[in-house]
Amino acid sequence: MSGLAIVTGGARGIGAAIVDALIADGVADHVAAFDLDVEGTEPRSNVSLHRCDVTDVEQVRAVVESLGEQACVLVNNAGGGKAHPERTDGMPFDPFGPVDMWRESVDLNLSSAHLVTSVVGPGMGSGSAICNTASIAGLMPNALFAYAAAKAGLIHWTKCMALALAPAGVRVNAVAPGFIYTRLWEQMLPRAMFEQMVGAAVPMASEQTPAQIADTVSFLCSSRAAQVTGQVVAVDGGSVLGRPR
């Protein structure tokens, strides 16, 4: 199937790599990338960039309507968190962190996927595919409390949606990236500390690239995965396996 794909958080990082992979693999012939921050992004052929906050249903509706076309692929990829330099209470690593920051994280990392899908999904025909960018944080306990809970919720919601949309011929899967030094990590840790963490946490001892995550998303959205639905694929160098005892 080839037509329009929508990729949220598609301006940079993993989302930008997903946009490129969908076009390179012929899964979509044009992509609408929705992003809160479109500053400084290079124009690319067959890609339209739309300023849009995916936690705001009115903005999402307006941008989707402006496309004038139904999507055959939807990638709910926007996520992560905002740096809060004014806060000194240790969020997001504080188990008793403030509820407004908890809500903000759940809004961005879980509720936005429902919100965008509720606008785009009803127009998707048989053979269409949805892929959600979860995280290994949603598969194993860690110290990113609200983010981890939201990503675990996203994985469970993926499976519920896969069951609900299967009769309509629409597949729903998720990818769970491990460690990629995008802006998301740049806001939290210096590069040297990130590398130390990867050395300790990843059995294959290397970080992943945005392109490696994008390859899996592109496969899951393609007709090659026509019988794959309700799955979460970790692309994490084996991190969820833990360490040998």
Ligand SMILES: NC(=O)c1ccc[n+]([C@@H]2O[C@H](COP(=O)([O-])OP(=O)(O)OC[C@H]3O[C@@H](n4cnc5c(N)ncnc54)[C@H](O)[C@@H]3O)[C@@H](O)[C@H]2O)c1
């Ligand atoms: N980088 C990692 O190690 C890693 C690991 C696991 C999961 N992930 C997930 O991968 C996805 C992409 O993250 P990334 O690493 O590329 O980070 P990133 O910060 O480079 O990219 C995230 C993009 O989402 C956009 N965005 C944020 N809030 C938005 C909003 N409200 N509306 C629209 N767009 C918004 C940002 O502007 C940015 O362009 C996220 O869902 C993240 O949780 C990343």
